[in-house]
Amino acid sequence: MTPPSASNVAAPRKQETLDQVTIRFAGDSGDGMQVTGGHFTNTSAVLGNDLSTFPDFPAEIRAPAGSLPGVSGFQIQFSSKDIHTPGDRPDVLVAFNPAALKVNLSDMPDNSVIIVNSDSFGEVDLKKAGCKTNPLEDGTLDKFQAYKIPITELTMKALESIKFKEKDRPNKERNKNFFALGILYWIYSRPLDTTMKTIERNFAKKSNADRPIVLAAQTALKAGHAYAEATELFRSQYTVAPAKYEPGTYRNIAGNQAIALGLVAASKLSGLQLFYGSYPITPASSILEELSQRKAFGVKTFQAEDEIAAVTAAIGASFAGALAVTGTSGPGVALKSEAINLAVMTELPLVIVDIQRGGPSTGLPTKTEQADLLQAMYGRNSESPVAILAPSSPAECFTMAIEACRIAIKYMTPVFLLSDGYLANGAEPWKIPEPSSLPKIEVKFRTEKEGFAPYLRNEVTLSREWAIPGTPGLEHRIGGIEKSHIQGNVNYDAENHDFMCRIRAAKIQRIAQDIPELKVHGPQDATTLVIGWGSTYGAIRAAVEDCQARGLKVARAHVRHLNPFPANLGKVLSRYKKVLVPEMNLGQFLFLLRAKFLVDAKGVNKVQGKPFMISELIEVIEKEAR
Amino acid sequence: MTPPSASNVAAPRKQETLDQVTIRFAGDSGDGMQVTGGHFTNTSAVLGNDLSTFPDFPAEIRAPAGSLPGVSGFQIQFSSKDIHTPGDRPDVLVAFNPAALKVNLSDMPDNSVIIVNSDSFGEVDLKKAGCKTNPLEDGTLDKFQAYKIPITELTMKALESIKFKEKDRPNKERNKNFFALGILYWIYSRPLDTTMKTIERNFAKKSNADRPIVLAAQTALKAGHAYAEATELFRSQYTVAPAKYEPGTYRNIAGNQAIALGLVAASKLSGLQLFYGSYPITPASSILEELSQRKAFGVKTFQAEDEIAAVTAAIGASFAGALAVTGTSGPGVALKSEAINLAVMTELPLVIVDIQRGGPSTGLPTKTEQADLLQAMYGRNSESPVAILAPSSPAECFTMAIEACRIAIKYMTPVFLLSDGYLANGAEPWKIPEPSSLPKIEVKFRTEKEGFAPYLRNEVTLSREWAIPGTPGLEHRIGGIEKSHIQGNVNYDAENHDFMCRIRAAKIQRIAQDIPELKVHGPQDATTLVIGWGSTYGAIRAAVEDCQARGLKVARAHVRHLNPFPANLGKVLSRYKKVLVPEMNLGQFLFLLRAKFLVDAKGVNKVQGKPFMISELIEVIEKEAR
């Protein structure tokens, strides 16, 4: 890997090397925090750091400027080591206004760095944030390394010579985030070129008239960098070396983007047309948004009138032979549940992507949670078994999306893919796979008339065959009423119903033969197991590894197939004296483990709309594992 | 109790006394089996027998006449003892056509009585039922006491002199069911007067022109009775003595009717207007039908455009201060789940009546099942606790409906009332309570302005107050977004969300202090516990009592409060070596017991769209309890 070119660095001060750094950008939703974070992320990624990010949006589109609910945040941890979370508490907070400072201050450790835009601490600003005194002056920042920089003023000065069109003029000031970014690039020895190029590219579509906008952003970035370099404000400059990666080509990827790519890949791998039926809902909408770009792949997106139409159209498409997917969040799953049952009964392949968010009801729509597991398992009338998968990191969303499609098709069944708001928006480096290295998904539509029966089953998978409209001689009828075994006619017989209920359940259980066994990570003599699922992976792994490093007899395992469970799960659980189950809910996976294996596992539960901190878990493990 | 008047009995033959008898009427859906069964039930009820009934409709309105799917059945067990089920296998089958005979024959024990209408075994009839040979002649009935009676012919002869209007003439023949009923009344020494009066009353609204119709029914009934009396066909006549009942006034009641009456009663007991929002669905529709008759009680029924409108209108009514109830079956619950979550979040009282039926999806719409328990518990996004109740017999539906309203109001929460198709349509004698003996339901709307906050909680129940529109000074706003503790403002704070999730759960748990402890029935030294919920009550009780009578060390308990569980449930379970859990599903209550109490209980599961037979349970208990 080529080292970053140390451009623009004139007179180096004290140079230090760090293993990892966590930075949080915070400002008004209009301040471009997500963009700023995105640039820092890409630059760090290209630089070869391992990293993990956590964007935290307000629920409002534009809450009142400067207000507490309007604060938008973006946290990134970047490192020369393998890391798995965006970091517990930031080393650096960049706060663009009093509200941002106020909301985030409690997360900052003593002596950490706080950079504020001192220009936005006027009386009005303070009032909007509900500050009675000015935190820049009242001693609030005493225990921190606080840098009060008039970022707005400096930015405006740097851009003085750039002429904006009349109507764009108020936007000039908005480049202050690039100024701040420039400062941080200097402190952490990041090159400017990735961001410079991206700015250029983002505006490529626009006309020449927008040239000043591009120029302004680039100028502000450079000015910030030069400012940090020139002033003696920052006594040290830091390097965070590239992490050790497997060889390959990498990019940075967020969970929802990975799901979208995974679905397109599954379409190619199966040779099936991708049909995505969805109704916009936070935090799932970006999958629909991404896929509607993919017309060149023949992807058909259907922005339905509601969730019920989204899923039923997908079921129709599946009947017609498409790779049918429907995506939503918790409230949407609730609405789709009646229809999902139709797919269970008709045994049609269907992938249901659920990007979980805080609930119940509308709940905390922009926050993360893991509380739809039992809804996915049981949220339908009667005995209605489906397969359930959960990716554990943004990049893994790609492979798990493909896996969901594979299982849906092979077992002719609905499959839930349970991601969450944290994975959806969080990003991490992803080693891009060669398409040729991805496993083909075998699809065989039935064409022979001889011996055809709609509910004839494969002996291994127990799944029925897919016979799609357009195939001569296989005309048949399916529906939501109970079907007779093999023939698939409407059937009200008592024994047949009992048999069919059990065979539908058995079919889902068969999947356990077809998925990897659960791996345990930890010492042979571990007595405590920490077991999780979904997006808690990073925090659990980091916490357990920390404890292991200090000699605690603790192991960890992460379940990606939640229904059916990996075949060896029961055996694994039985090996430990203590089983801890951290979840961002009140104990749903815990509940399944207890019921199925009668194991007296203990929940570690947090329902705060945000991920676990590593330190929280370490604390619990230390207490429990001794 | 006055003994039945032995009317019409001329020359008695051998008189025998029986403890209990099970009769099944079966015929085409057009043959009036439900009406026939209803008359037999009422007569037996008025006679003082204990009884239990099981109507079994075809899914079609009118399946092709004479076809197998068109067979409609009605089973009644009546007894001089306390009974709890409609009987396992009938002692008598009355079959009106070959299809009815074919469908029901396998349930008949050897040497049982089979009465057939031999007039309906023509070639065409046999073909419609798919009979290759005539069962009346091919030896099929050899092992039974078969009576082949030309019922149609005899009926027509009896009605010869009654003149029907031109258009009604084809209906004359339909009175054959009354003829058959007359025969059975003779055999089982039932008086004719109850039925005679009911026929009269049912036609009371009609004009005099319909007189011949009344006359025909009554004449056919008497003719059947006289026929049995006159011919020497039946060698014995039986008496089933009245059962021992507590003193009181009794009527026969079916589950849905009892729920409707219970809701009206709860409305009176609470002083609240009853609002029932529903969309028709089998087997729940009859509650809507019953309640739409109750305008004189100010009951407002709203036949909504769909289930979502039904539940959300009910939520609106609850917000406005009504006793709000919504009723449906499993697929409807699935559709309502998103909205139920709104009631969870806004903490409004709401009763959700779920008359469970066979599923998944459309499933077996006219058959019974108990498989919505986990849907009720978990079928919503995120952590969404609700209370769940289940009546165990048709008559108990009345008290449990009141109990559901009480809990909903007192704890400001949605409450599920889980009945099923079997309870809904099955009937049993009900000791009518004096309204004055029913417990008042206390309702206090908040009116004081001082200190009002929408999410201020009662310390004992943890429930918030009900402050309804129209109350000056309490104007406030609620909604589905997470609320701040006490103030109830929109709130996205991490800790508040965690707190509110836990307090919503705690509130539901508090109900456990307010419900009866679980009672166990059985010997002190029992080692096996049979525990159930809902409509399996009768079969479990009968089976366990039978085993107990034969000295098996087995006890039984029946859970009516499924969330929260009775406070002593865990302790009860821990007392037994073996716990058996019969359910008409694949083990849902079982699952809750295992997860909550880590008890290695064992499921006894049947998903056949019909109730357990006592003998099936006895067999299992005998095997397991030794």
Place this chain on the structure above:
Amino acid sequence: MVAPSQPQTSPQPPRKYTKIDFQTDQEVRWCPGCGDYAILNVAQQVFAQLGFPKEKMVMVSGIGCSSRFPYYVNTYGFHTIHGRAPAVATGVKLANPELQVWVATGDGDALSIGGNHFMHALRRNIDIKILLFNNRIYGLTKGQYSPTSVLGTINDKTAPFGTVDQPLNPISLSLASEATFVARSVDVYAKRLMDILKKAAEHKGSAFIEIYQNCNIYNDKAFDDFTDRPFRDDRNVMLEHGKPLIFAQGKKGIRLNGLKPEVVTLGENGITEKDLIVHDEHNPSLAYLLSRLNHPNFPEPIGVFRNDRMPSLDERLENQIADVKKAKGEGDLRKLLFAGDMWEVK
């Protein structure tokens, strides 16, 4: 078994079918005397006459008596869940535009629980044909009133004191939902129904056909007032494109007085055919106005209210995909994955 492939598009000569080809081995389970039989009979005849390959035909339905339709037609069939047939059909058609997709539904299924999908399918002009069996009752659930039940109807089941809900007018509603083909017929008007079904099949885009259907069990004779033979001519007006609105064997007609339609007698007060409204299938506002005419104040209009050719959703989507592919080339998975800011680790 074969691997999945794109449907073939080469045009084929019409197949020779008879009605029997469209019958199935399933016993028909409607009540004897139900109007559904007549509709099924006509539909099977029409399907045979169309000559469209039956393996490319799909019948989709919701739940209700009417929704059992697919079981009795020997094509691909999907008996889905209550109210969702138009959405399922949309998915079928979008996934494979080669298929001819029919929806069988009832007044409850389409207009009550399914109202939203009904409206949105029509406004998107997805190429499906919706047959709405309007018996003004919920048949399958045993006779509760429906959103087309006449206001004030005493309904034994759920409106013992009379309904209090103003009913919906399916024709008005479908027009306001931008449907491009809208027609009405009656179960027993076999010939008319046949013509209309054929026109609907030929129409590219959403077609909506309301069929008055007698439920002899729960709402018997709901339409007899104007469909019974003796009154039929007097109480129906047959809509024919380009023809004046004449009925009662040519004796009466309908004209506009300002924007208010009125019944007039030809020959009286000098009124001639020229004064009458001339039906124009291409004028949606006229169609709407006609949809407001109802027995007994007017003769009940039967026929095609609107018939306009507009691009259908499936056409629009296929064209868009084709355009994008033409402009950008067929999607390349490798290019899609290897994109954005990348870096190389060696």
Place this chain on the structure above:
Amino acid sequence: MVAPSQPQTSPQPPRKYTKIDFQTDQEVRWCPGCGDYAILNVAQQVFAQLGFPKEKMVMVSGIGCSSRFPYYVNTYGFHTIHGRAPAVATGVKLANPELQVWVATGDGDALSIGGNHFMHALRRNIDIKILLFNNRIYGLTKGQYSPTSVLGTINDKTAPFGTVDQPLNPISLSLASEATFVARSVDVYAKRLMDILKKAAEHKGSAFIEIYQNCNIYNDKAFDDFTDRPFRDDRNVMLEHGKPLIFAQGKKGIRLNGLKPEVVTLGENGITEKDLIVHDEHNPSLAYLLSRLNHPNFPEPIGVFRNDRMPSLDERLENQIADVKKAKGEGDLRKLLFAGDMWEVK
């Protein structure tokens, strides 16, 4: 605390309020510049002027930017779930007909997910007032196109190559849903909006008001073409009952050519006011025809399309209950329980 009781019905003199009485302590959380502010401002003024007791007013909404409305109006408020506000409002009103019930909703909330409840609330004529904030976009979820987005619109989020769905016309749809009061205004037409809201408040039955609302973040200037001051008069026609359809400061008008409306210049070819369509709020077919007029082919009609007094669902239900009580007497629980075939055990 008091025990529940029936609402009082004695008429009361109008209360004296100012706009401030209808403001809450909640911070308004719409984007600066959003059209919602203007609507809120007008609504608060109207509520003050109505003088209706504010504790008897209920604001119900679904989900969307527009649906935050109840938080900012100091009455009882219910921010429900997406699309269901009309159904919730129906329950509120049926439970207590004394309340004045308003619904605030968006084009997505009311016409996409909520289409069915919207349609059924209107056809039942339940006495609620529905304010639809039509910004032709899903604001809250950050800018996906909506069922009122113009066909072919390039939408960055979910239609990068242009929408392929024909939009719905809310006015046509509400009329076909039998709404008895239908009107349209624009966020920035404060005076008109105020008049219309007042009329809606006075109307007994369902009232539907479409309000064109600018979403300056995701669909800026969607209506500027005809609402901008310089064009306003030329590109809008104001509907006034009994008045001819004139616009462009009296220079132009709309007349009917057969059933086809056309724009004419007064004074040209001898055309006078007499030739123009005279607006009639009581003619639903005319209202429908007017609903089809849209900029740029026609001036965009603003005002009340329809205003007819018909019994509302709540009235019908209350009357039915009163009638039954009069006929049968107030329900007696004991009689209800002790009924049917009974027997005595001693």
